[in-house]
Amino acid sequence: QVQLAESGGGLVQAGGSLRLSCIASGRPLNYYNMAWFRQAPGKEREFAAAIHATGATTYYADSVKGRFTISRDNAKNTVYLQMNSLKPEDTGVYYCAADSSLYVSLTRSEYNYWGQGTQVTVSS
Numbered sequence: 001q002v003q004l005a006e007s008g009g010g011l012v013q014a015g016g017s018l019r020l021s022c023i024a025s026g027r028p029l030n031y032y033n034m035a036w037f038r039q040a041p042g043k044e045r046e047f048a049a050a051i052h053a054t055g056a057t058t059y060y061a062d063s064v065k066g067r068f069t070i071s072r073d074n075a076k077n078t079v080y081l082q083m084n085s086l087k088p089e090d091t092g093v094y095y096c097a098a099d100s101s102l103y104v105s106l107t108r109s110e111y112n113y114w115g116q117g118t119q120v121t122v123s124s
Helices: none
Strands: 003-007 010-013 018-025 033-039 046-051 058-060 068-073 078-083 092-099 118-123
Touching: 003 092, 018 033, 018 092, 018 118, 033 068, 033 078, 046 068, 046 078, 058 068, 078 092
Parallel strands: 010 118
Antiparallel strands: 003 018, 018 078, 033 046, 033 092, 046 058, 068 078, 092 118
């Protein structure tokens, strides 16, 4: 199975940028579709972005479309989330997740492997 570790979170002012990284170990990342989910205080964990195992297709929640970009480097076993034009409502813990299904899912329950999360705080 695969182990995931996120990094890159922090405190940023509204309008700023952050790049999150998720490094996989235990199994090559190219076996997995990957996604980023996020959880704001007191709210459910929600889908943000996903990418197919090959990197050929990407998917975004409407709330982040045009501002966030998911990408992957399978040679480095790493997935990234570039976040631009950050807003206070983007604040939360960001989790990367892996799924070995044939098709990319946008549903939390379909993902079998999760990292511990990294905190993103956007101040107004």
